[in-house]
Amino acid sequence: MQLQIDKEQKEIKQHGSYEFPFRISYERLSYFETGSFSWHWHPEIELTLVMEGSISYQVNEKIYSLRASQGLFCNSNMLHTGRRLDSQDCSYLSITFHPRLLYGYSSSVMDNKFMHPILNSPACSSILFSSHIPWQQHILELIEHIRLLCATPSRSTELQIQIALMTIWLEIYEHAELDELEHSKPNKDTMRIRQIIEYIQTHYQENITLEQLSNHVHLCSNETCRMFKRCMNQTIFDYLIHYRIEKSLEYIQRTNMSITEISDHVGFATPNYFSRVFKKAMGCTPMEYRKHH
Secondary structure, rough: OOOOOOOEEEEOOOOOOOOOOOEEEEEEEOOOOEEEEEEEEEOOOEEEEEEEEEEEEEEEOHHHHHHOOOOHHHOOOOOEEEEEOOOOOOOEEEEEOOOHHHOOOOOOHHHHHHHHHHHOHHHHOOEEEOOOOOHHHHHHHHHHHHHHHHHOOOOOOOHHHHHHHHHHHHHHHHHHOHHHHOOOOOOOHHHHHHHHHHHHHHHHHOOOOOHHHHHHHHHOHHHHHHHHHHHHOOHHHEEEEEEEHHHHHHHHHOOOHHHHHHHOOOOOOOHHHHHHHHHHOOOHHHHHHHOOO
C-alpha cells in the first residue's frame, strides 16, 4: 500500500462524508511497502493512538518517538510522515475529521473564538499525548471511547463521537498557551521545506540539482542542505532517492515496463544504480520485488 497524494503532497482520500466528515482506521506500518508513509498533508485534523510497537512520527520539523498507549494531535494542513522506530512494526489507530464537524460554519463563534486560534497557529502544529499528564490521559481515554463507539455502533454513535471530539478540543483549548499562539509567527523553514518537497515530487523524473532547489527557495546551497537536514532528519539526496524508489513500486507492480525503463522513468541515471539503492531500501532487487508482488 502507498498513500495517494497529489503534486502538492495533499492526500487524495475521502475522510468520511460531507454530511459527517469523520474517519477512523486501523493502520500498520508494515501495510506500507516501504515500512513508512510518505510526507503528506490534509485539511482534516488527525488524532493517532499507538496500539502496539513504536513509530517515529514527524510533523513539520518536530520528531516524536511514539510508543504503545501514547497519542498525537496533528493539526490541519500540517506536513507529516511516519516510519519504523528501531526496526519494529507499529499498529496504530488513526482518527481524522474536518474542523467544520466542530465549528459548524465559517465565522461562527466556535470557529472564530475556539478553533481559529489553534488551527492557524504555527506553535500548535502537533501535541504529544502521554498518560502521566492528567489532561492528556483524558484525551487518550476519549480516543479509546471513540474507538469503542465505532466498534459497536448505535443510533446515537455520530452524536457521541461529536461530543467526544468536542471534549478533546476543549482540553486542547484550555491547555494551549493561547497568548503564545496568537503572537507566534509562521516558520519560514517549514514553508521552504514544503516548497522543496513539492518541487521534488513534481520533477523527480528529471535530473534535479541542488542549485535548482536552492534557487527555488532563495537560499545558498549550503544553507539549503543544512536546513533540510535539520528539519527533516535526512539529507535532500536521501529524500529524493527514497521518493524515486517509492514511485517505482507502482510501475514494478502494475506495468510490464522493464526494470531499465522504470529506472529511467523515475529519474535514476543507470539501472545498476537503481537496483543497488532499491535493494538497500527494500531488501530485495526490483525483479525479486516484482515476482513477489
